[in-house]
Amino acid sequence: MENQITKRxxxxxxxxxxxxxxxxxxxxKALTKNTLKLKAAFPTLPEEFYDIFLERIKVHDFTxxxxxxxxxxxxxxxxxxxxxxxxxIQADKDINDSIPQFNSGPGR
Numbered sequence: 001m002e003n004q005i006t007k008r009x010x011x012x013x014x015x016x017x018x019x020x021x022x023x024x025x026x027x028x029k030a031l032t033k034n035t036l037k038l039k040a041a042f043p044t045l046p047e048e049f050y051d052i053f054l055e056r057i058k059v060h061d062f063t064x065x066x067x068x069x070x071x072x073x074x075x076x077x078x079x080x081x082x083x084x085x086x087x088x089i090q091a092d093k094d095i096n097d098s099i100p101q102f103n104s105g106p107g108r
Contacts, residue, residue: 026057030064034071041075042082049085056085062092069095 035050057067073091074083 024063024065026062026067027064030067034067037075038071042078045082053085053088056089060089060092066092066096 031054039045062070070088070092073095074087077091078087
């Protein structure tokens with residue numbers, strides 16, 4: 001019985017953490033850190049790329065955590081000489097689709 005309670009508590013904590021990650025705003029510190037990481041990994045990207053990139057991550061409501069994970073995923077998996085903005089949006093979608101979503105209704 002105690003093991004079931006512990007497991008349920010862990011699931012609830014993971015669900016809460018996932019919700020916080022989705023709602024916490026993108027900070028300037030995380031944006032700067034990740035932009036520098038991106039520039040180091042892909043030094044040939046033109047400066048204009050970053051203007052559009054910033055616009056698109058805002059439209060898609062990226063958070064610090066989501067941006068970090070998406071950039072890491074693209075750095076690890078990019079098969080072209082330079083990534084596209086779509087690579088980051090798709091990486092974020094793939095990561096978020098792989099996170100289990102827990103329902104917190106009666107009897108769950």
